[in-house]
Amino acid sequence: MSELPEMLAVVVVRERALPRGADEAVAEAGGAVLLCGTGTAAAAGQLTAATRSWTLESPVAPAALAAALAPLLDAVRVVLLPSSPDGRDLAPRLAFATGRDLRAGATRCDTAEADLVRLDDALEVRVRLTGPSVVTLLPGQRGVDHPTEPPTPTDLTPDPRITSQSAPGITSQSGVGIRGFSAVVRDAEVVEVVEGGAESVELEEAERIFGGGAGLVPDGADGAAVMRDLGEVAAALGASAGATRVVSDAGWVGHERQIGTTGAVVDPRLYVAFGISGATQHTGGLGRPEHVVSINTDPSCPMTAMADLGIVADAPAVLDELARRLLGSRDG
Template identity: 45%
Template sequence: MLRLLLPIAPWPFAELGILHHAQLGENRCLSITLSTMSAILALVPIRAGVLPSGGAEVVAEAQGRALLVGEGATEAAEALAGIATHLRAWETPGFAPGEWANRLAPVLRDEAVVLLPASPDGRDLAPRIAAVLERPLLAGAMEIRPGSVSTIRYGGRVLSEHLVNGSVVVTLQPGVRGVEHAHGSAAALEFITPPLAEAAVRDATLEELLPPDVSTMDLSEAPRILGGGAGLDSVERFEQLAQVAALLQASAGATRVITDRGWIAHTRQIGTTGVVVDPRLYIAFGISGAVQHTAGLGQPDHIISINMDEHCPMMDLADLALVADANETLQVLQQRLLALEDSQRTAQV
């Protein structure tokens, strides 16, 4: 991969996209000089005691130093047993990223690197934190190393390597780091109450919170995914996969072979040049399991693979491997699910 060192515009123009870049063909890389990163503090927004996607990963990346913000800090702290070593919490109701940023500013001012998960709440809070602290935001990090942060840009076609010298706010993509849950007790929890602050950043008023549409939701957030690969014989068969996914309240994803054929948008591609996913259930239809694809799988709880090649890598990864034709399996599965849906509808009449 060709690497190009170019100057970066001063804050805040860097994160507004006003920086130089180069077209380097299929493999493009941008190195941006900003050099030595100090200690990291993980800032984790929580709801009802539940960690967001990637929450445990940012705490592990910060060597166990974390600040929890939201409701249910005690419960969230238990989920970080063996990971967190120095844990503080601000117990506050709801989700108000503007107010949180204003009040947390004096608490975070001396932290060189503030790291948040790139979850929906993390992505909402991070730019506000960066704004009140007047420092750059490096969003969607794929890797954090001493003195540098790597991020993906332009749909995975550009890898930006930021050499960090100074204070920054960073969001880490869920699933790219992984966490080994060590056995141990939860860290002692210190509760804090940040001082009231003038509203430099205001919050919008939430009228209604709608559940996500599984057919369009971000694959990195999807709890269940059906993936289609080269083993599917036609675009109609892939459309059938999407229909089966909807019946299972799952999202449809694909390998690069499928997106290059134009059967689905590249935003639904799973792999090194696509999206990194971390679902509870991943069902692979006709996917051999090339490393470019499997590198995009975080740590799914369960993997099911349907393939005619019983020795392909995806079958080795699977918790349940079915040696069968993916096209025929989709057809039968759709018929069974539609019949089940009809019987349930009849029972309710």
């Protein structure tokens, strides 16, 4: 096979679908990418930043994948993964399997150093990469400068005619095997796959988002309960629930639900803002929604000014009425 470069993006593919941030990781790695998982050849054709690509068709199991990838990465100094769910699962396994340092949560990376965010994105630190490293790159940070025509990938999947006569392949305790690589690894056993609804979708991937601000929580109210109500109403309408920094700082939702330049950067088709005034920090993370609805008592607030539809009303009262109509959980 052709020699792998000093810096390489590794992207986990499921059924030909690329994770969010895949092209950004490829661009940060200079266009070099190794795709592993299922439907890798088709996924390679969807990349817009790749100039060199390799594929390894295999089941998606982090321990088995790490063991299979480890011997292929000897010449690679920096392995860069998008900070997607599969990327975050594979990165520590791969770091352990290859004896590399793990640097998680990067906004920028090259072969010499990486910029990492810490303390809930309040601090960015620059670290020197003194040896071979595994780095995860946060999505929504880089973009792709010059889209390219996807190259023909080089297939690294072992020939089954050879492997059937030689090594039995990697076997994990969950029964997942990758033929052609000799190892025994421990992997999580899949007990059940539960189809998630819109409320479980990561904000960065949601097409509809209901956002809650401080104006959604009346004085003396249980903020966490109000935000749970918002999540239930959002789910009933096929949307995910997000929040402003004030709400997440108060502990009413997890930080992963915070929208803004110091939280999740989103780009939904529809954004409905409940009691959100529209501070620059928040609107800077909204991307370019096709439709914005603002529910606020202040008709002159920035969020209402940028909305396609501004509803001048008490946000808690509107949420209560929606819950009553959609969930039957309110009297009146």
